[in-house]
Amino acid sequence: MSQADREPASESISLHEFAGSLMPGAGRTDNLFKFLGNLDEPEIAAFFSGLFAISRQIVDREADAAALETYLLEQETRARTLGVERKRAPAGLPDAPLPAPAWATLKQPLSETRVAIVSTGAIRRPVDQPYIAEGYSYEQAVASPAKAYDRNPALRVIPTGTDASELLVEHIAYDIGAALRDVNVIFPIERLRELAASGEIGATTDNHYAFSGLTNLKRLTEEAAPAWAEQIIADGAQAVVLVPG
Amino acid sequence: MVSVGYLARTIEEAGIPTVVIYPAAFRAVAEIMHPPRAMLNLRLMGRPVGRPGDASGQRGTLLAALRLLESATTPGTIVAMPT
Numbered sequence: 001m002s003q004a005d006r007e008p009a010s011e012s013i014s015l016h017e018f019a020g021s022l023m024p025g026a027g028r029t030d031n032l033f034k035f036l037g038n039l040d041e042p043e044i045a046a047f048f049s050g051l052f053a054i055s056r057q058i059v060d061r062e063a064d065a066a067a068l069e070t071y072l073l074e075q076e077t078r079a080r081t082l083g084v085e086r087k088r089a090p091a092g093l094p095d096a097p098l099p100a101p102a103w104a105t106l107k108q109p110l111s112e113t114r115v116a117i118v119s120t121g122a123i124r125r126p127v128d129q130p131y132i133a134e135g136y137s138y139e140q141a142v143a144s145p146a147k148a149y150d151r152n153p154a155l156r157v158i159p160t161g162t163d164a165s166e167l168l169v170e171h172i173a174y175d176i177g178a179a180l181r182d183v184n185v186i187f188p189i190e191r192l193r194e195l196a197a198s199g200e201i202g203a204t205t206d207n208h209y210a211f212s213g214l215t216n217l218k219r220l221t222e223e224a225a226p227a228w229a230e231q232i233i234a235d236g237a238q239a240v241v242l243v244p245g
Numbered sequence: 246m247v248s249v250g251y252l253a254r255t256i257e258e259a260g261i262p263t264v265v266i267y268p269a270a271f272r273a274v275a276e277i278m279h280p281p282r283a284m285l286n287l288r289l290m291g292r293p294v295g296r297p298g299d300a301s302g303q304r305g306t307l308l309a310a311l312r313l314l315e316s317a318t319t320p321g322t323i324v325a326m327p328t
Contacts, residue, residue: 032289035270073287076270084273092247098279102258103320110315118256120249175291182297191294191304200308213248225252229259239314240256241307242265242280243293244249 015044031142032175035076038083047075092217106239112202115195116237120213121179121186121245122171124156131170131212142172145214153215153224155231160204164190171245173214179245186245205237213245246271250278257281264310268293275323282317284310286326 013021019036036044054071057063083089106113122131129150132141136148145151149172158167167187169179179186189208195201209232211224232240246267253263257280264282267275268290275283286293286306295303309326317324 032291035290069289072289073269076268076289077272080270081273084277090246090274093274094277097277098250098254100320101254101279101281103281104257104260104262106262106314110311113314115311118249118252120252175289178292178297184300184303185288185292185294185297188294188303188307191300191307194300194304195308195311201311211248213246215248217247217251220248221251221255225255226259228252229256232256233259233261237261239261239311240253240263241310242249242253242256242263244246244265244267244271245291 015041019044030175031173032177034173035079035083038079038086038088043079043082047079050075108202108238110201110239111199114203114205114236114238115192115201116205116232116235116240117187117189117192117208117243118232118240119187119208119210119243119245121174121176121210121243122169122212122214123158123179123183123187123210124168124170125158125162125166126168128156128158129154132172138170138172141170145172149214150212151214151216153211153220155224155228156210158187158189158208158210160189160193160206160208162189171212171214174245186243188241188243192241202238205232205235207235246274247278250275250280253280254278262314264313266293266306266310269325272323279321281320281322282313283323284313284326285323 022030022034022037050071054068131150133148141148164183167183169176184190192204196204249265253265256263265280267283267285269285269287272285295306306326
């Protein structure tokens with residue numbers, strides 16, 4: 001076998017193709033930078049130019065990591081806004097703003113309120129139903145979500161006493177690196193328990209909840225969400241904080 | 246980002262108040278989903294509550310969001326987390 005047979009062919013791709021390949025199901029798993037998929041080629045090139053400039057400054061100790069974070073936040077905000085304007089992302093976003101929402105108010109002070117968390121970040125306990133189809137790895141699910149990721153909306157119930165370090169994170173469309181180190185960044189169960197202990201809220205509910213926001217929106221809105229709302233209230237929640245994945 | 250908006254609206258319809266913590270980059274998405282209350286936190290997608298290991302910062306974000314349950318008076322309130 002020749003060297004050429006063993007190694008995959010190196011194909012040249014355009015910047016636009018590269019950015020598109022950062023989207024879920026498109027081959028790469030760099031979810032932190034998938035917002036580049038919302039940009040056109042000159043904009044992607046400008047992003048890299050800026051990134052190189054910040055990198056040089058950090059290497060020379062003229063800037064620190066905070067400067068890089070600020071740059072990425074600015075760039076993500078711009079790209080996400082353009083994604084909405086160009087109707088590229090996020091998938092399923094309505095074309096026009098939804099009508100004014102319903103409005104409920106607390107019936108007691110926050111310091112006496114039982115609060116539940118709902119995360120769409122695909123959090124679960126080891127005993128819960130996986131989000132990734134059996135036999136597939138996380139990387140395979142990112143690359144092939146159609147066959148390896150469960151899009152049926154299903155709520156995972158997570159008791160408030162659950163050890164946060166046991167929780168698993170299986171969302172394939174956002175960068176889960178931070179959540180794998182500290183699940184509170186997307187599912188702040190320990191922080192809510194602390195707010196209950198310090199009296200800022202009345203209590204946590206016995207249960208919190210998670211599912212994957214990357215789900216069948218028709219089934220979510222028509223069947224699952226109304227049923228879950230009833231379940232969450234029946235479980236004792238008097239207010240809900242929601243955190244998107 | 247879309248699912249969370251729908252669910253917040255549905256829970257509020259069912260009778261209890263909600264607040265969503267969005268990464269700041271998703272203001273345009275939040276404005277379209279129009280949840281009852283949203284707080285934009287200046288963190289990248291995937292870490293909307295704060296940096297990993299920063300319990301104090303995460304707690305501050307969570308509490309600021311929860312305080313909107315008392316302070317917001319208009320359906321569709323979107324505020325930025327003070328930095």
